[in-house]
Amino acid sequence: MATKANKRIGYARVSSTDQSLELQLDALAKAECDHIFSDDGISAIARSRPGFENALRHLEQGDTLVLWKMDRAFRSLRHALDVFEDFEERGIEFLVLTEGIDTTTPMGKCFFQIRNSFAELERSLISERTKAGLEAARLRGKRLGRPPSLSAQQIVEIKARCLAGESMAMIADRCRLSTRTLYRAISKS
Missing domain, CATH: 1.10.10 (Arc Repressor Mutant, subunit A)
Known part of the structure; x- marks a missing residue:
């Protein structure tokens, strides 16, 4: 009985339509991905990301999910850990090209968890700074939002x-x- 070859499934995402997927797609092609799925103009925190969901559906035991960068795929540390736990149960590996994460090794698994913790912290700090900046502007009397259409x-x-x-x-x-x-x-x- 012949065994099937393990596949590399690539995933790319950009948050806004004025960004380009080309850099990620080129890197995933160079990494010899068998299939590449993408989401164009969809935030990482969006609940529904059709390209990511399709990539996950195509993964089978022995396959590898390949990302250009970690923050392209996961909404939060909890989300990353849930997906990673599912991967471990299903025998799926994980590779991040720009960050050297390779979950086939104990150090790669550890680095995966640490990296996601810092990514979530970074998102939280950016959100906190943005909210603080908006509140400070409001307190200074700055009108936020779209300017009025009529004087x-x-x-x-x-x-x-x-x-x-x-x-x-x-x-x-x-x-x-x-x-x-x-x-x-x-x-x-």
């Missing part, structure tokens, strides 16, 4: 036009805005 003076003029009998549709057309935007601006003033 206070424009709203006064629109109200006067309405009182003069001009329809909101005509005003919206002249201002090159939707009637919904006009109604919202007037109701907030």
